[in-house]
Amino acid sequence: MKLYFIPFACSLATRIAIEEAELDAEFVQVLPGGRLPDGRPFSAISPMGYVPAMETAGGLALTEGPAVLTYIADLAAEGVLAPAPYTEERYQMMRWLNFISTELHKAVFAPLMSSAPPEGAKAWARALAAKRFDLLSARLDGSDYLLNSFSVADAYLLSVLNWCEYAGVPIADWPVLLGWRSRMRKRPSVALAMATEMPLREAA
Template sequence: MVMKLYFRPFACSLAARIAIEEAELDAEFVAVPADGRLPDGRHFSQLSPMGYVPAIETRGGFVLTEGPAVLTYIAELAPEGSLSFTGFSDAHYRMLAWLNFISTELHKAVFAPLLGKSASPEERTAALTRVARPFDMLARHLEGREFLEDRFTVADAYLLSVLNWCEHSGVAIADWPVLLDYRTRLRKRPSVARAMAEEWPLLKAA
């Protein structure tokens, strides 16, 4: 049984696809339709009770959800630690901190209200005001850096996937030139370019 990644085009699950591409892991990619009905007849809620992507179904049938956990799992499958750092190292725990920072301060606090259909105008306005503090911090950190840490990790894959949402959510990434440059550079990385090229036609057709 091949590992399966359940995804929606250009959702946060793009980070998991990028990580799989970067690590050259074998995986089947299963698009989750709007109605949640999977090709095998199951409903996606049987795998992900909250209905969120990404979800990974391992070769042994174990199902893992929640983006940071999925990305950490893929990083640990990657050969020679190519997407992470040695456990119990400072860099390893900084990477985990970045995954949680992106999940809470950006994904949920800013972009979920801006891209969701249920947020009120007041909630959207509040979300736009919240972007400055984490973006300012990221811009300071990435000044003169190529990646969040010493090399590309799953945290970079996640941040790139979230930064892709800026224009569609009304966030003016150009106001943070360091972040715009970071996103532009990462989009040229082969694993990122391949992952985006696979999902772009699916997004256009949705």
């Protein structure tokens, strides 16, 4: 399978999941301007032009982070990246993936990291941040993971919280989240994924 990625974008979560489960994958970097290394436009793979996008060994083209992460989780051995289907924990995973995607990634971070946001968008996003960070902080207080054990939801949350400094979100105001992010960055799959993408980001 192939994962199309931009260094330190939300596609980092999929790389972490692939490393954690020790799966084989080819990684294709989407270059500035939405081009692929072979010169094709990335929109030929991802109609909206965004990562993550995957091509599976069976020929499935898949976009949307929560769907891509769940696909990878289902390729991994049971319990490595996700709770078993039909369990209550599985629905909690879907809840957190959706929360991170809609309430954090798109509602808070996308406007704060936009280079040309509509007037008032950044103030609106900042106003939303506190309640969402409070909820996460309450969940992770005394717990190492969003679920009972590591899952793709943690990989996605870590990837989004990596953007706090760039977006101007004062993560230190939530010491539980700051501590969780530091511990998560030391997890071998996370450390490896970040170390792989760091030079690519610096060169981009």
